Amino acid sequence: MIALLMRDLRLAVRAGGGFGLGLAFFLIVVVLVPFGVGPESGLLSRIAPGVLWIGALLACLLSLDRIFALDWEDGSLDLLATAPVPLEGIVSMKALAHWLTTGLPLVLAAPALGVLLSLPQEGYVWLVASLAVGTPALSVIGTFGAALTVGIKRGGLLLSLLVLPLYVPTLIFGAEVARRGAEGFEVMTPLLMLGGITFGTLALLPFASAAVLRINLR
Amino acid sequence: MSIWQYANPKKFMDTTGPLLPWIGGASLLCIVTGLVWGFFFTPDDYRQGSTVKIIYLHVPSALMAINAWFMMLVASLIWLIRRHHVSALAAKAAAPVGATMTVIALLTGAIWGQPMWGTWWAWDPRLTSFLVLFLFYLGYMALWGAIENDDTAADLTSILCLVGSVFAVLSRYAVNFWNQGLHQGASLSLDKEENVADVFYYPLLVSIAGFVLLFIFLVFLGTHTEIRARRMRALLARERMV
Numbered sequence: 415m416i417a418l419l420m421r422d423l424r425l426a427v428r429a430g431g432g433f434g435l436g437l438a439f440f441l442i443v444v445v446l447v448p449f450g451v452g453p454e455s456g457l458l459s460r461i462a463p464g465v466l467w468i469g470a471l472l473a474c475l476l477s478l479d480r481i482f483a484l485d486w487e488d489g490s491l492d493l494l495a496t497a498p499v500p501l502e503g504i505v506s507m508k509a510l511a512h513w514l515t516t517g518l519p520l521v522l523a524a525p526a527l528g529v530l531l532s533l534p535q536e537g538y539v540w541l542v543a544s545l546a547v548g549t550p551a552l553s554v555i556g557t558f559g560a561a562l563t564v565g566i567k568r569g570g571l572l573l574s575l576l577v578l579p580l581y582v583p584t585l586i587f588g589a590e591v592a593r594r595g596a597e598g599f600e601v602m603t604p605l606l607m608l609g610g611i612t613f614g615t616l617a618l619l620p621f622a623s624a625a626v627l628r629i630n631l632r
Numbered sequence: 633m634s635i636w637q638y639a640n641p642k643k644f645m646d647t648t649g650p651l652l653p654w655i656g657g658a659s660l661l662c663i664v665t666g667l668v669w670g671f672f673f674t675p676d677d678y679r680q681g682s683t684v685k686i687i688y689l690h691v692p693s694a695l696m697a698i699n700a701w702f703m704m705l706v707a708s709l710i711w712l713i714r715r716h717h718v719s720a721l722a723a724k725a726a727a728p729v730g731a732t733m734t735v736i737a738l739l740t741g742a743i744w745g746q747p748m749w750g751t752w753w754a755w756d757p758r759l760t761s762f763l764v765l766f767l768f769y770l771g772y773m774a775l776w777g778a779i780e781n782d783d784t785a786a787d788l789t790s791i792l793c794l795v796g797s798v799f800a801v802l803s804r805y806a807v808n809f810w811n812q813g814l815h816q817g818a819s820l821s822l823d824k825e826e827n828v829a830d831v832f833y834y835p836l837l838v839s840i841a842g843f844v845l846l847f848i849f850l851v852f853l854g855t856h857t858e859i860r861a862r863r864m865r866a867l868l869a870r871e872r873m874v
Contacts, residue, residue, distance in 0.1 A: 562791075563775075569778065575771045580795070582799070587809075604809070611802070622795050625791060630784070
């Protein structure tokens, strides 16, 4: 499983893996927002937590179809499925690799982009905390969506349609943590709910993803 | 005798086929009675005026929008556990009906909300979770449409339905947390005292019965269509072999 993780990380980081693409997309979304709503800093600082969360979510979505598509095309997914490791473990490792290459860079880049949106001083800690807690859930849910659509040609659009409604609870609680943090309110309740969602999806969704993959590989 | 014998497509077709016109007729009768009774023979509400009468469309459709998803969930489970094709096809047939009910509930809600709340739309928990439910229906139908192999499609959509149900419930509570709403709480229930006056209540019940029957009718009809389409494809494939 470690070997699989390292392999996925190497494939993602080396040329053609699209490692930086999600990050660049995140940057562009955040930069486009002031062009859309105007540069007034009061307004920007009020919507900054939500914009950063939506940007992170979209950037995450963008790279989902890469999780299984390449392995599916060259047949290595069949090999992995017949390997002695349980498919649930493989799916979890894929999700982890996706989080390390997409989610983690987003978490680290978010404060820098918060400056662009004049996020209030108190908001940074909670923005990073909410993203750090919430983005693993995004990766795991996205892995489920990617497993569902792996056999479909040009499934990218379908993937978004399937995954985005599943992202709703994560987005609500994540953005709520960041917003409350920025306005200096109490954040524990939404943060705990967000953690609950993350751990719940981590524990349960790999089984669904593995079941779906088995059906697709049949 | 058990319910599972109706999982045989032929048995299912033979039993429900002759029933179809009766269910359809009863549904039409109930809806027409409920709506005419409700629209023309009940008094106006003293605060809401005649706008209250949209309740005869809004409540039954909202009820069926949720129950349709619930029925799909049960049918998906039956398919996953016992592999009865009729069950998978019934779930497939229910999805567009449920999605339409959701749209009707959202539209009538907007039309009702405009004069009462002064706005077509508010990000109220109930409204928002219905919108999310509608998105789930869309995704479910799109996945059915995208996969060519029937059994694979049935399997994948069933699992999506299971996972989607969990997330639909989760979204319901998440939006509750997120925003307190304009929409009132439940007015109808089986065990509590009703909040709806009897004059409005009886036509509403008739109308709800009509919508339930309509749903059953449409699901049966859709399932029949799917079974016939499959038979036709099988026949065509056999012909090509010869």
